[in-house]
Amino acid sequence: MLFQKFKRFTLKHLLSSFLIILYFSVATTSYAAQESNNMPNSANSPIVKDTFEWQFMVDLSLVDTQILLTDVEQTELWDYFQLGLLLDMSYKGFFIQTNSRRSSTALGSAEFGYQITVQNDWQLDVILKAYIQGYAPEAIIKDQEKDIPQLAGLSDRNPTGGIALRYSHFFDDAIFYIDVAAARAVADEQGDDASGMIVDSFYSYLLPYRNWDIYLGAGLTYYEQALVDYYIGINADEVSSARPLYKADGGFRGQLEVYAQYPLSQSWSFNAGITQSFYFNDIKKSPLVDKNKLTQLMVGVLYVF
């Protein structure tokens, strides 16, 4: 326990120091970038930050998805439909962007950010976003039309938000980014919360074929122990006959993805994708979890205003 506390303290300290050092090391670059916005681009000069741009999209998808929680499945027809209202907006380096590949209600998947520096082949942003979705056990049980004793009487788990530094590297037909985030789960009614580090990386390669865009992606994410424990750990107050005490470790998630987009008209596109996620094996030791591999499929249309 002491070791874990020490480890958490050290990691937090390291993360804070890293964020501060990175901020100050790029602060002058950022200023220089703003000053040289009107200069012609050379190989080493920064390129122009985003001016005022916006795009609003509506997305309707059919989604076949799995979640980690024990015995939880999609049950009703409407569970398979997802509607997304997606907004992208930027002004002088500040931006809000929503995930145009992923269906989500309203702006749940939005990122708010600022471009610290934008170079020809790399970029550094500071961003604010929700990294982990929460869940409400009672609402899930009501929806499942069956009893799930592992979830009965369990406290709600709130979403986790984080502030992160994102480094992106651009290749001719690919992009790699890594977020180093200080994240915190919102405190619940009992005042329980958790904070920890998330390191989230993703590589996406674009394979254009005629009018299709085909993206091949791979991701690796690290979640610190306190955050994993908040979601799938069982504390002393929550112990029941179906739910023994459980303290979770930190761990990794790997992802492989194929996503394709095709234009149907000037306003509509067809989108389809599949994601395979692999969580670390130990996750199945939690009484709340019964799988560590998830397959998620999506087929939908996107309307661009």
Next chain:
Amino acid sequence: MYSSVSKGIALLVVISFIGFIPNSTAQEKTAITDKIEFKVQPQQCVTLRQGRDCFATITMQWQKSTEQSLCLYQINKKQTDNKQQLRCWKKSQQGQMILEFESSDNLIYQLRTQQGDQLVAETEVVVSWLHKNTTRRRRWRLF
């Protein structure tokens, strides 16, 4: 799992999508000049992003009441002085050609007389796009 408002919006999206499809796919242009019918289908090629090459299989057909020797030319609207001859028909009343369209710009198709190079009919295939070409570089994943 979703509110009735969300379901209502979803229905609206479905209805508007279904209503929209025929408009976007039924694209055909007919140019009738001096008793010649010159049809191109489809008339529009849509690409995902502005500036990208657009690909389409285009069918061109012409029909005339009298026999004539005609040639079909392709002209990039941005380089109008550079016209590319695609095919000629000798003393025909009709002609058809299927071609693989690949361009990021609008292309003009002209039927011209083989002798005298007189313009007989003209039509255009328009390249349009879904997303404007912005400085923003996307990085999204699916789930």
